Amino acid sequence: MRVMAQMAMVMNLDKCIGCHTCSVTCKQAWTNRTGMEYVWFNNVETRPGLGYPRRYEDQEEWQGGWVRKPNGRLTLRAGGRVKKLLNIFSNPKMPSIDDYYEPWTYDYETLLNAPRQQQFPVARPMSLISGKPMNVTWSANWDDDLGGATQYGPKDVMLKGIEDKVKFEFEQTFMFYLPRICEHCLNPSCAASCPSGAIYKRAEDGIVLVDQEKCRGWRMCISGCPYKKIYFNHKTGKAEKCTFCYPRIEVGIPTVCSETCVGRLRYIGLMLYDADAVLDAASVENEHDLYAAQRGVFLDPEDPQVRRAAEQAGIPGDWIEAARRSPVKRLILDYQVALPLHPEYRTMPMVWYIPPLSPVVDVIKDTGHDAEDQANLFAAIDTLRIPVEYLANLFTAGDVAPVNGVLKKLAAMRSFMRDINLGRDPNEEIAEAVGMTAESMYEMFRLLAIAKYADRYVIPTAHVEQAHALEELATDCPVSEYGGGQSAAFGEGSGTGGLTPVAVENLRVLKEAQTADSLDDLPVENPLRGRLNLLNWDGKGMPDGIFPGDKTGTPK
Amino acid sequence: MNRFLFGIFPYLCLAVFVVGHVWRYRYDKFGWTTRSSQLYEDRLLRIGSPLFHFGMLGVVGGHILGLLIPQKWTDAIGLSREAYHVLALVGGIPAGVAAVVGLAILVYRRRTTGPVFSATTTNDKVMYLVLGAVILLGIWNTIAGSLLSFGGHYNYRDGVSPWFRSIFEMRPDVDLMAAAPLGFKVHAVLAFLLFAMWPFTRLVHVFSAPIGYLNRPYIVYRSRDKQAAGGSRAPQRGWDKPELSSAPTKGKS
Ligand code: SF4
Ligand code: SF4
Numbered sequence: 001m002r003v004m005a006q007m008a009m010v011m012n013l014d015k016c017i018g019c020h021t022c023s024v025t026c027k028q029a030w031t032n033r034t035g036m037e038y039v040w041f042n043n044v045e046t047r048p049g050l051g052y053p054r055r056y057e058d059q060e061e062w063q064g065g066w067v068r069k070p071n072g073r074l075t076l077r078a079g080g081r082v083k084k085l086l087n088i089f090s091n092p093k094m095p096s097i098d099d100y101y102e103p104w105t106y107d108y109e110t111l112l113n114a115p116r117q118q119q120f121p122v123a124r125p126m127s128l129i130s131g132k133p134m135n136v137t138w139s140a141n142w143d144d145d146l147g148g149a150t151q152y153g154p155k156d157v158m159l160k161g162i163e164d165k166v167k168f169e170f171e172q173t174f175m176f177y178l179p180r181i182c183e184h185c186l187n188p189s190c191a192a193s194c195p196s197g198a199i200y201k202r203a204e205d206g207i208v209l210v211d212q213e214k215c216r217g218w219r220m221c222i223s224g225c226p227y228k229k230i231y232f233n234h235k236t237g238k239a240e241k242c243t244f245c246y247p248r249i250e251v252g253i254p255t256v257c258s259e260t261c262v263g264r265l266r267y268i269g270l271m272l273y274d275a276d277a278v279l280d281a282a283s284v285e286n287e288h289d290l291y292a293a294q295r296g297v298f299l300d301p302e303d304p305q306v307r308r309a310a311e312q313a314g315i316p317g318d319w320i321e322a323a324r325r326s327p328v329k330r331l332i333l334d335y336q337v338a339l340p341l342h343p344e345y346r347t348m349p350m351v352w353y354i355p356p357l358s359p360v361v362d363v364i365k366d367t368g369h370d371a372e373d374q375a376n377l378f379a380a381i382d383t384l385r386i387p388v389e390y391l392a393n394l395f396t397a398g399d400v401a402p403v404n405g406v407l408k409k410l411a412a413m414r415s416f417m418r419d420i421n422l423g424r425d426p427n428e429e430i431a432e433a434v435g436m437t438a439e440s441m442y443e444m445f446r447l448l449a450i451a452k453y454a455d456r457y458v459i460p461t462a463h464v465e466q467a468h469a470l471e472e473l474a475t476d477c478p479v480s481e482y483g484g485g486q487s488a489a490f491g492e493g494s495g496t497g498g499l500t501p502v503a504v505e506n507l508r509v510l511k512e513a514q515t516a517d518s519l520d521d522l523p524v525e526n527p528l529r530g531r532l533n534l535l536n537w538d539g540k541g542m543p544d545g546i547f548p549g550d551k552t553g554t555p556k
Numbered sequence: 557m558n559r560f561l562f563g564i565f566p567y568l569c570l571a572v573f574v575v576g577h578v579w580r581y582r583y584d585k586f587g588w589t590t591r592s593s594q595l596y597e598d599r600l601l602r603i604g605s606p607l608f609h610f611g612m613l614g615v616v617g618g619h620i621l622g623l624l625i626p627q628k629w630t631d632a633i634g635l636s637r638e639a640y641h642v643l644a645l646v647g648g649i650p651a652g653v654a655a656v657v658g659l660a661i662l663v664y665r666r667r668t669t670g671p672v673f674s675a676t677t678t679n680d681k682v683m684y685l686v687l688g689a690v691i692l693l694g695i696w697n698t699i700a701g702s703l704l705s706f707g708g709h710y711n712y713r714d715g716v717s718p719w720f721r722s723i724f725e726m727r728p729d730v731d732l733m734a735a736a737p738l739g740f741k742v743h744a745v746l747a748f749l750l751f752a753m754w755p756f757t758r759l760v761h762v763f764s765a766p767i768g769y770l771n772r773p774y775i776v777y778r779s780r781d782k783q784a785a786g787g788s789r790a791p792q793r794g795w796d797k798p799e800l801s802s803a804p805t806k807g808k809s
Contacts, residue, residue: 097671129596202777203777212586214585236589237589
């Protein structure tokens with residue numbers, strides 16, 4: 001047993017309202033640069049739908065992830081090392097910019113410089129790839145909210161096997177949102193595909209990163225990742241990916257996408273796992289067993305033996321404690337309501353999802369039945385092949401049983417809580433029908449519905465306090481000067497820059513402010529004490545003069 | 557003149573080549589990349605790039621054989637000069653043709669695909685010019701000198717090769733080159749010029765050939781507390797200005 005810790009995330013899909021706030025804040029923080037216009041480390045897809053890039057789930061086409069060879073060993077679907085090297089001069093499976101979309105801006109200058117004229121001047125879309133005017137025909141979210149679903153819907157890769165049953169007529173269809181980031185896999189095929197060895201998994205927290213100085217732009221990771229979550233910066237010629245906001249995680253605050261999530265549906269915590277067991281689990285023969293196999297890799301931090309082994313492996317005490325309190329562990333192991341996205345890619349993904357019950361609830365509601373009645377819900381889950389089979393294609397390689405199980409737990413929780421909310425006695429039988437106790441069902445409800453910040457994000461701080469130097473990367477003020485004022489003799493971003501970043505405040509200061517009750521309670525050395533920064537004001541504190549006074553002129 | 561071109565210039569270029577690479581590696585690890593443009597255009601690249609690169613690998617291999625292995629050695633193992641010649645042409649011509657055709661496709665692609673062309677820096681253009689000239693002259697020398705024997709047959713293994721080796725023996729035999737046909741002279745000079753430019757162009761990616769991939773474990777684990785080494789990029793600030801073609805033209809592009 002080789003205990004390792006992994007920072008993991010669970011998203012509760014029932015609560016996602018598809019607002020894209022996560023995508024936008026992530027973009028502002030990390031990919032708001034030239035060469036990265038089309039890059040969405042976080043994107044939110046409407047399902048059924050094509051996803052981003054289009055049809056990325058079609059591994060027959062893209063050849064991402066791993067396959068199990070007849071002899072039981074794993075190999076990269078796109079071919080082994082020798083084949084990779086022979087293809088190094090042009091990657092046969094690299095998506096082109098058209099599979100994403102051609103990024104654009106608008107020609108605002110025309111608006112400003114237009115002379116007096118009869119017609120209102122128009123800012124035309126201009127391609128950020130060629131710099132020429134273009135027609136916008138696709139984007140990262142063209143089929144949002146089932147827009148154009150009659151046309152695009154049937155092309156959804158996950159409809160395999162149920163094509164004829166999913167209807168795209170407005171009255172008959174179903175829909176939910178799927179926010180996606182990099183999965184920070186336990187068995188990342190991106191790292192395995194990188195000829196330069198530039199992609200690595202951090203030994204401490206399992207975050208998968210690209211070393212920008214070792215990346216030589218061979219592009220094998222882009223096709224190697226089955227989730228298409230590595231992007232090619234077309235200006236610097238390097239691969240970039242979601243970093244799990246590691247500078248934030250290191251000081252103990254959640255990723256930007258989680259922090260800003262409107263639905264508060266993301267949970268972050270540690271999972272302990274046995275690194276020696278990963279490869280075997282990823283190689284099980286039957287795809288349907290992969291979900292259970294991955295769960296089997298995780299170690300229970302309540303087990304004293306595991307804790308001892310973790311200590312021996314050099315995992316600090318507060319990390320082990322954090323693993324015990326991890327909301328992610330509770331959802332994956334204790335309640336077993338979270339499922340991995342596409343376990344069949346055999347990368348052992350570590351961002352898990354609680355599948356949405358809402359498509360089932362909607363059907364019952366539409367028929368006029370009581371959608372909070374346990375019997376109705378259970379019957380619907382059993383008889384509604386759609387959307388259950390669709391969800392199974394996403395989360396369990398097509399095996400409906402685990403999806404059914406999770407949906408029944410969610411359904412049971414719904415009926416169970418209704419009794420409580422109506423002031424009736426909680427019905428223990430409902431919980432028992434899905435193999436839970438009334439107490440654990442109530443705890444699960446609290447975690448899913450009303451958990452506080454500190455319960456949704458249990459993030460121990462990093463021990464070598466190096467985060468300070470790194471944190472300025474993203475948080476510094478970007479409006480200083482066009483082009484950053486440095487020369488780049490060998491192409492975009494080359495050379496060593498000499499700028500010292502100036503941050504309004506650092507992440508540690510931010511964390512203190514985030515978790516304090518009032519800005520006045522902050523420690524004296526915190527520069528935010530008694531003050532506030534309008535740029536990231538979260539409603540805490542209300543200094544004098546922030547709103548105009550009433551008619552008498554006295555400020556409120 | 558010959559003395560400078562074939563006795564001093566090669567040393568200057570080689571010195572720049574070595575020192576330049578050390579400098580670039582120390583100060584610009586971030587800029588050390590292939591700067592691939594596959595994202596913009598795929599169809600032509602899929603044909604041109606492998607043709608060119610595999611062709612070049614063959615050409616470089618041929619040069620190593622032809623320049624570094626003395627004629628005495630091949631004589632010693634009983635390989636007749638005619639047989640060697642045939643062997644060199646059989647191996648060299650296809651490689652050379654592949655490289656030239658590949659290069660032609662790539663240059664055509666670079667010029668005609670808008671986004672690829674706008675991603676081409678002046679640095680790139682100068683480098684392609686020199687590289688193209690070196691390759692074409694090399695082909696010309698093969699055709700003119702060995703195949704068709706314009707102006708008499710020239711055996712470079714008696715002239716250019718010993719001169720090339722003499723450079724590394726630190727006593728350059730300038731006279732050997734002075735006697736060589738003009739095509740070979742220019743080819744050699746331009747090739748050394750290319751060596752001098754090498755560390756400052758995208759050609760550096762040649763030295764990143766990822767041979768280590770063949771025997772490293774698939775998944776790389778690395779500890780967080782590794783200090784950023786020299787050549788790291790300091791955090792960059794500032795907004796980039798989009799590069800738009802200034803006057804939007806009417807109609808579809
Ligand atoms: S999801 Fe992330 S860690 Fe997994 S293969 Fe893709 S890029 Fe790598
Ligand atoms: S911010 Fe939250 S609710 Fe909004 S789209 Fe993202 S995950 Fe869904």
